[in-house]
Amino acid sequence: MPIIALVGNKGGAGKTTLCVNLASALAEKAPTAILDADPQRSSLQWRELxxxxxxxxxxxxxxxxxAKVDKSRKxxxxxxxxxxxxxxxxxxxQALDLCDLALIPVQPSPLDLWATVHIEDRVEAAKQANPRLRAVLVINQLEPRTRLSQLMRQALAELDLPAARTAIRRRVAYRSSVLEGRTVMDLGSRGAVAANEIRALIEEVVRT
Ligand SMILES: Nc1ncnc2c1ncn2[C@@H]1O[C@H](COP(=O)(O)OP(=O)(O)OP(=O)(O)O)[C@@H](O)[C@H]1O
Ligand SMILES: [Mg+2]
Structure with a gap:
């Protein structure tokens, strides 16, 4: 059973956005739940809307x-x-100790990249107790035409953690859908490109 954790060391990297969108796309195929472990409770707020x-x-x-993961597994x-x-x-x-896959969203910015260095250490430490852990960086809010975004691939290659080939672009659909308690999967043609990007990320990194 895939347990996927959205983790990071930087606020606003896109953990919650990817969490609700990935979960909704996974739910198209099999029963899926989000466990909100962030005291900000943003995923819970999304669900309330x-x-x-x-x-x-x-x-x-x-x-x-x-304990909640154990109970939800059933x-x-x-x-x-x-x-x-x-x-x-x-x-x-705790999430790194029990998940199969840690996804680490990073924005195409040096400050975000530097913050991931701390994660590498944590992931290595967590693998001692949780050898099945895989950790993958996901570029989020990519704007392909900017120079920073182009440099991002090169910079990521310097890190020890692998980066997903599928990057998530900066798109209005991600912002507006959350406001309505929806995801890009619910937006029809307005969200189609984003929804395909989310499905492509799942296809690439999630082992079901
Ligand atoms: N791919 C994207 N395109 C456009 N906007 C995005 C994208 N990803 C995230 N955002 C926006 O960036 C902001 C931060 O995203 P989000 O709340 O998902 O980050 P987070 O990592 O969960 O933050 P926190 O660390 O506070 O929990 C939000 O306003 C969100 O709508
Ligand atoms: Mg969040």
Missing amino acids: AVRDDAVAVIDAVDGLA SFVNLVLDCPPSVNAIQTA
């Missing part, structure tokens, strides 16, 4: 993440964990 009754369930897992095939923006947070440590 949701217009669709069948929107992905979000479970408050700010406390007792491991009802869901995929679990997606939203974590706080710090590798020093207890919830991030």
Whole structure:
């Protein structure tokens, strides 16, 4: 059963955005839940706005993440964990201890890139207790025409962690959908390109 954690050491990198969109895309194929382990509870807020009754369930897992994962395993095939923006947070440590896949969104900016160095250490440490852990960087808010975005690939190659080939572009659909408690999967043609990008990321990195 895939347990996917969105982790990072930088606020606003896109953890919650990827969390709700990946979970919704995974839910098209198999029962999926989000466990919100971030004290900001942004995924829970998104769920409260949701217009669709069948929107992905979000479970408050700010406390007792491991026990909540254990309990949720019985009802869901995929679990997606939203974590706080710090590798020093207890919830991030717990998530890395129990997930199969850690996805680390990074924006095409040097400051974001530098912050990922701390994650590499944490991921290495977590692998001691959790040898099945895979960690993959995901470029988020890519603007392909900017020089910084072009330099990003080169810079990522210097890091020890692999980066997904599929990058997530900066798109209005990601922002506006969350406001409505939706995801890009619910936007029809307005969200089609973004939805395909999310599905491509799943295809590339998630082993079901
Ligand atoms: N690919 C994208 N295109 C456009 N806007 C995006 C994209 N990804 C994220 N955003 C926007 O960037 C902001 C930060 O994203 P988000 O809240 O998902 O980050 P986060 O890592 O969960 O933040 P935090 O660390 O505070 O939990 C939000 O306003 C979100 O709508
Ligand atoms: Mg968040």
